Amino acid sequence: MVRFPDAPDPLDEAFPLGDGTADDTAEAACPYCGEPCELTLDPGGGAHQEYVEDCPVCCRPWRVTARWTDGVAAVTLETEDE
Numbered sequence: 001m002v003r004f005p006d007a008p009d010p011l012d013e014a015f016p017l018g019d020g021t022a023d024d025t026a027e028a029a030c031p032y033c034g035e036p037c038e039l040t041l042d043p044g045g046g047a048h049q050e051y052v053e054d055c056p057v058c059c060r061p062w063r064v065t066a067r068w069t070d071g072v073a074a075v076t077l078e079t080e081d082e
């Protein structure tokens, strides 16, 4: 993923980041063990993020996709191995 943190973002007005209105947690179920988990998000990092995080229950790596729409986070967890 390439980020341009200093580039003007046309979404900024519609998407107030970092002022407490964007979700900074989301619920999702682990794709390996099925355990529901609460993820801690960083809405200041951009309206669309992809990163890898380990499941706190089974320790296997998730490929996390996080998107915010009007400050509401939607998170998808996928397995690393395909």
Ligand SMILES: [Zn+2]
Residues within 6 Å of the ligand: 030, 031, 032, 033, 034, 035, 055, 056, 057, 058, 059, 060
């Ligand atoms: Zn798990």
